[in-house]
Amino acid sequence: MKWTTLEEEQCSVARTVAVIGDRWSLLILRDCFLRVRRFDDFQARLGITRHLLSDRLKKFVRYGVLRRVPYQDSPKRYEYILTQRGLELYPVIMAIVHWGDIHMADERGRPLLHEHKLCGKLFDPVMVCSECNEPLSAKDVHVRPGPGSTAERQVLPQSQLRQAG
Template sequence: MKWDALEEEPCSLARTVAVIGDRWSLLILRECFLRIRRFDEFQSSLGITRHLLADRLKKLVRFGVLRKIPYQEAPKRYEYILTQKGLDLYPIIMSIVHWGNIHMVDSRGRPLLHEHKNCKKMFDPVMVCSECGEPLTAKAVHVHPGPGVRRSSPERAKVSSRDRTSG
């Protein structure tokens, strides 16, 4: 598996890592969900170099995670808005935040709390089965080959040769 060809792999995780698998892309997405939209705001908030920020924003636009909308003509300046594809990353970002809230906080506690607008309660994100609504854990999931699996791949043959349990 080649790092610069992950987007071509027959693996949903590898293809996703091709888009958001570096720290700056994840932090840019965090800022987007915190309503940051402009280049200078990203740079100020993250302390990232202009070149690196431009590169990551360009990649997120190319993959359809963000769309670039002009807000000023002279000089030309843009806002970066999450597309539906970008908004669909919210559960991933929240899962990472939740892991950090459990395993990486210091004695001061969580840096941010999340309130559900509908019920007005602070919450922790949970992953549930789309079919029955029960919480999911790695040990409660079996992996089977899907229609997109590359049958010639030795790694995929392992999954297809037996019912595999995650974790």
């Protein structure tokens, strides 16, 4: 695999990494979910160079994760708003937040708490089966080739393919 052609791989992880797979992209997404929208605000919060920030924002717009919306005419300035595609990255970001809260928090504890607006309770994100709503862990899942798989590159080692079939 080459870093520059990840988006062409027959692997959903590789294709996603092509869009969000670097530290600046993940931190920009974090800030988007914290409702940061303007270039100068991203730059001030992140300490990222203008060139890198511009590059990452253009990439997110190109992939349909953000849309660029003018908020000022003279001079022309834009906000970056999460699209539906971008909003669907929320579980990914929350999974990273949760892992960090468990494994990387210091003695002071979690830096941010997440409250569900509907019930008013603090929560931890959990992954559940879309069919039965039971919690999922890696041990609870079997993987098998899907319709997007090709014969040239099998998703699983042959020993696991026999077990999945």
